[in-house]
Amino acid sequence: MADVSPSGSPLVELKGISKRYGDLLANDGINLAIQPGEIHALLGENGAGKSTLVKILYGVIEPSAGQILWEGRPVSLSSPVEARALGLGMVFQHFSLFDELTVAENIAVALTDDWDLATVRSKLGDISRAYGLALEPDRAVWTLSAGERQRIEIVRCLLQNPRLLILDEPTSVLTPQEAEHLFVTLDKLSADGCAILYISHKLEEVRRLCRSATILRGGRVVASIDPRERSARDIAALMVGNEIGEVRTGTPHVPKGAMLTVSKLSMPAGGLHGQALEDINLVANAGEIVGIAGIAGNGQSELFAALSGERLADKADAVVIAGKTCGTIDIDNRRRLGAAFVPEERLGHAAAPTHRLSENTLISHAATEVSRSGFILLNAARRLATAIIKAFDVRTPNGDPQARKLSGGNLQKFVIGREIIRQPKLLIVDQPTWGVDAGAARLIRQALVDLAGEGSAVVVISQDLDELFEVADRMAVIHQGRLSAVKPVNEWTKEAVGLEMLGIAQTQGAVHAV
Amino acid sequence: MRFELTPRPTISPVARALAPVLAFVTAFLIAGVVVWLMGRSPIAAFQVYVLQPLSDPWALQELLVKATPLALIAIGLSYCFRANFWNIGAEGQYVIGALLGSWLALKTHGGFWVMPAMLVLGILGGALYGLIPAFLKTRFGVNEILTSLMLVYVAQLLLDYLVRGPWRDPKGFNFPQSVTFDPAATLPLVADGSRVHYGTIFALVAVIVTAIVLGRTLFGYRLKLTGDAPRAARFAGFSAKHTTLAVFAISGGLAGLAGISEVSGQIGQLQPSISPGYGFTAITVAFLGRLNPIGILVASLVVALTFIGGESAQILLKLPLDLTQAFQGILLLCVLSADALVSHRIRFITRGGGK
Ligand SMILES: Nc1ncnc2c1ncn2[C@@H]1O[C@H](COP(=O)(O)OP(=O)(O)OP(=O)(O)O)[C@@H](O)[C@H]1O
Ligand SMILES: [Mg+2]
Numbered sequence: 001m002a003d004v005s006p007s008g009s010p011l012v013e014l015k016g017i018s019k020r021y022g023d024l025l026a027n028d029g030i031n032l033a034i035q036p037g038e039i040h041a042l043l044g045e046n047g048a049g050k051s052t053l054v055k056i057l058y059g060v061i062e063p064s065a066g067q068i069l070w071e072g073r074p075v076s077l078s079s080p081v082e083a084r085a086l087g088l089g090m091v092f093q094h095f096s097l098f099d100e101l102t103v104a105e106n107i108a109v110a111l112t113d114d115w116d117l118a119t120v121r122s123k124l125g126d127i128s129r130a131y132g133l134a135l136e137p138d139r140a141v142w143t144l145s146a147g148e149r150q151r152i153e154i155v156r157c158l159l160q161n162p163r164l165l166i167l168d169e170p171t172s173v174l175t176p177q178e179a180e181h182l183f184v185t186l187d188k189l190s191a192d193g194c195a196i197l198y199i200s201h202k203l204e205e206v207r208r209l210c211r212s213a214t215i216l217r218g219g220r221v222v223a224s225i226d227p228r229e230r231s232a233r234d235i236a237a238l239m240v241g242n243e244i245g246e247v248r249t250g251t252p253h254v255p256k257g258a259m260l261t262v263s264k265l266s267m268p269a270g271g272l273h274g275q276a277l278e279d280i281n282l283v284a285n286a287g288e289i290v291g292i293a294g295i296a297g298n299g300q301s302e303l304f305a306a307l308s309g310e311r312l313a314d315k316a317d318a319v320v321i322a323g324k325t326c327g328t329i330d331i332d333n334r335r336r337l338g339a340a341f342v343p344e345e346r347l348g349h350a351a352a353p354t355h356r357l358s359e360n361t362l363i364s365h366a367a368t369e370v371s372r373s374g375f376i377l378l379n380a381a382r383r384l385a386t387a388i389i390k391a392f393d394v395r396t397p398n399g400d401p402q403a404r405k406l407s408g409g410n411l412q413k414f415v416i417g418r419e420i421i422r423q424p425k426l427l428i429v430d431q432p433t434w435g436v437d438a439g440a441a442r443l444i445r446q447a448l449v450d451l452a453g454e455g456s457a458v459v460v461i462s463q464d465l466d467e468l469f470e471v472a473d474r475m476a477v478i479h480q481g482r483l484s485a486v487k488p489v490n491e492w493t494k495e496a497v498g499l500e501m502l503g504i505a506q507t508q509g510a511v512h513a514v
Numbered sequence: 515m516r517f518e519l520t521p522r523p524t525i526s527p528v529a530r531a532l533a534p535v536l537a538f539v540t541a542f543l544i545a546g547v548v549v550w551l552m553g554r555s556p557i558a559a560f561q562v563y564v565l566q567p568l569s570d571p572w573a574l575q576e577l578l579v580k581a582t583p584l585a586l587i588a589i590g591l592s593y594c595f596r597a598n599f600w601n602i603g604a605e606g607q608y609v610i611g612a613l614l615g616s617w618l619a620l621k622t623h624g625g626f627w628v629m630p631a632m633l634v635l636g637i638l639g640g641a642l643y644g645l646i647p648a649f650l651k652t653r654f655g656v657n658e659i660l661t662s663l664m665l666v667y668v669a670q671l672l673l674d675y676l677v678r679g680p681w682r683d684p685k686g687f688n689f690p691q692s693v694t695f696d697p698a699a700t701l702p703l704v705a706d707g708s709r710v711h712y713g714t715i716f717a718l719v720a721v722i723v724t725a726i727v728l729g730r731t732l733f734g735y736r737l738k739l740t741g742d743a744p745r746a747a748r749f750a751g752f753s754a755k756h757t758t759l760a761v762f763a764i765s766g767g768l769a770g771l772a773g774i775s776e777v778s779g780q781i782g783q784l785q786p787s788i789s790p791g792y793g794f795t796a797i798t799v800a801f802l803g804r805l806n807p808i809g810i811l812v813a814s815l816v817v818a819l820t821f822i823g824g825e826s827a828q829i830l831l832k833l834p835l836d837l838t839q840a841f842q843g844i845l846l847l848c849v850l851s852a853d854a855l856v857s858h859r860i861r862f863i864t865r866g867g868g869k
Contacts, residue, residue, distance in 0.1 A: 021524070022524045062520075079518075308749075310749060330751055330753070331748075331751045332750075332751030335751070341749075343749060348745050349743075349745045349746055349749055350746070351743075351746060352739055352742050354743075355739070355743075362732070362735050362739075363746055363749060363750040365732060365750065366751055371732050374731050374732050374733065375731050375732070376730055376731060376732060376734075378730075
């Protein structure tokens with residue numbers, strides 16, 4: 001792994017890479033060079049073309065124009081198999097692991113035939129020790145946390161001795177502690193000569209980790225900088241082309257009576273690997289934002305399903321919305337009470353990938369004016385989609401595109417906008433700024449704060465502690481399906497939240513600590 | 515070397531419009547080669563299969579008669595297939611609809627109400643029979659493909675038993691068939707002297723209503739969403755259970771209507787065979803028509819043509835009747851491949867780099 005290329009030429013060089021989707025140039029003549037052992041950040045706002053570029057580099061999609069040079073030689077990569085053979089490894093944002101198989105089995109199935117389970121095990125031990133990536137080969141994947149799962153993906157790449165490792169938003173699923181651990185590993189890898197291409201929207205960690213960064217805007221390179229010499233604010237400004245402000249809180253939120261009351265909510269685990277909810281108690285008042293922190297997989301999606309009515313409780317009074325008991329009524333009727341919901345997964349859950357945005361407004365039809373006596377009002381749906389696009393600055397490739405053609409962050413703005421635009425009395429949102437750039441994240445957080453300011457109750461489930469500290473009035477932590485006490489944000493410290501997230505808190509406030 | 519299909523970033527509308535035409539031409543070319551290999555003239559076969567039926571008024575009416583059950587059943591199936599549920603037992607629902615309606619015909623002797631009531635019973639019979647696999651799926655999670663298919667054989671055996679046993683015409687020289695329905699139990703013809711019965715009107719109405727339901731109503735969107743993104747459908751408040759029951763009831767009901775229309779309007783009595791496999795061929799028709807109501811209407815006419823052409827080809831050219839089914843299969847494959855090639859591109863990948 002440690003062979004630095006002798007001639008001093010870059011390890012990989014992209015020359016004039018372009019990718020056209022119809023009228024839209026997702027990548028426009030991009031030049032980028034990565035030296036051996038370099039940790040290189042790829043930055044840019046949502047839709048800037050980052051994912052498109054790394055997918056081209058990894059052979060997943062074909063560029064419309066341009067050339068890739070590997071150690072100075074032109075190569076053509078038409079599939080990930082070829083990219084791997086050359087020495088590229090990629091960790092996608094969404095893991096591709098089999099839940100039922102063990103760690104070692106998961107690694108072995110992804111490798112070529114000449115790897116057997118025994119070799120994998122012994123190599124796994126070596127790599128784990130060398131890079132501090134602790135993994136038990138015989139654990140089933142479904143018992144592992146997101147951080148541990150990511151380690152499998154990384155180890156899987158490392159076993160093939162990559163010369164360049166691509167990571168697409170690796171820390172969005174990690175706790176701060178897990179993220180810190182990842183950085184140590186990456187530093188070691190880089191010292192051993194492995195180059196790393198790193199995509200992230202979290203500028204502080206980019207400044208901590210990377211010595212060079214390429215910034216994309218609208219598919220073009222707008223700057224190549226050393227992130228350690230610039231402030232996060234400067235970098236963000238380069239990404240969007242202007243300054244990003246702070247979220248304005250305006251007047252402090254004045255709570256005005258309970259809009260959501262959850263009492264003694266328990267629910268068995270939905271599937272084999274689901275998390276049961278145990279005795280959840282929570283109040284969200286009109287005019288305030290309640291934050292729920294926690295590591296992914298601790299019952300957040302189950303809590304969301306129970307609050308939205310996608311799963312019903314067995315007691316009607318477990319959930320009370322706007323004064324009406326509705327533990328056993330479905331999501332549409334909760335919407336009619338003035339509640340709105342935004343799930344974590346935007347493609348496939350919040351929106352249908354192959355449907356146009358106007359059609360996607362029909363998903364929350366129960367509470368909007370897009371249908372009358374069972375008939376769809378097509379024009380109203382189109383107008384609504386246009387209004388959302390305008391109000392939430394959704395960048396679309398054309399007027400009414402399919403949802404899947406939007407970049408991740410822009411679709412997120414759309415699905416949040418779809419709910420906020422009708423001024424719900426209660427908004428429940430799971431991971432509101434997941435994979436969203438700084439500018440868009442500010443826009444979304446501002447919209448949440450403004451909504452509460454206008455007298456709605458907002459519940460924000462998020463893994464991003466900075467986000468919760470920025471927007472929430474009160475906060476609780478979910479761990480293994482149990483919710484800690486809800487306390488005003490200024491009574492929490494990041495350390496206290498971190499401990500509570502790991503289930504080792506002993507503070508008097510947290511009665512449910514395990 | 516292997517090849518893979520990659521989605522095209524943009525789909526040309528011209529290619530999309532031309533695809534079915536090219537698919538048809540290709541299918542005819544393949545069929546022509548097959549006929550040629552069998553030692554007959556492809557030109558003569560084309561003449562008998564396509565040109566003759568289309569130029570003969572009697573055959574044209576026959577075309578409508580054959581297309582009617584196909585269109586009715588396929589329209590019903592399109593509700594299921596859009597929502598991604600696999601009802602392949604329309605043949606059974608057709609038979610049960612025919613049986614229940616005919617029961618009334620055999621039990622009554624005249625009355626203006628008999629025919630409408632028979633139609634209602636036909637729809638009801640097909641719908642209830644279709645609800646069996648739907649219920650088994652929603653209640654116990656049983657795969658609907660297996661149950662709906664197996665229920666076809668149950669229905670066919672029941673029909674066989676009835677026409678050979680309790681419902682057999684006592685004066686019918688022991689032939690396995692019921693008495694001929696009396697006029698009050700016969701579906702009227704659209705015009706005197708024609709062969710086309712009211713079933714054809716039902717099919718047209720079903721096409722128009724379905725076009726509106728699928729394109730303009732929330733229920734239609736519900737089916738599309740359930741098929742394309744089931745999780746989003748649940749998030750939209752559309753219960754999967756209700757959707758399943760509804761689409762099976764609709765498709766079963768339309769298959770039942772096709773069954774009773776065919777028996778009372780075309781055959782005039784019950785007999786062991788009341789369908790040349792309409793319920794199965796309708797699956798082809800539904801996909802040939804791309805699950806679009808107008809498309810299904812056209813596809814039902816095309817497939818009916820192959821039925822009629824196949825019959826005359828058997829007589830005039832001594833070509834086996836199985837060739838008809840083979841041709842229907844070729845046609846479907848060509849249309850589906852053309853669709854796939856419009857939205858995807860084939861890439862050949864050789865091992866170890868290069869394209
Ligand atoms: N299949 C497609 N068809 C049409 N347009 C597409 C397609 N895929 C991506 N795009 C467009 O290309 C542009 C770049 O998308 P890309 O996913 O690379 O952005 P990104 O920088 O990764 O953004 P994010 O941070 O939101 O993930 C976007 O405007 C997007 O709408
Ligand atoms: Mg991306």
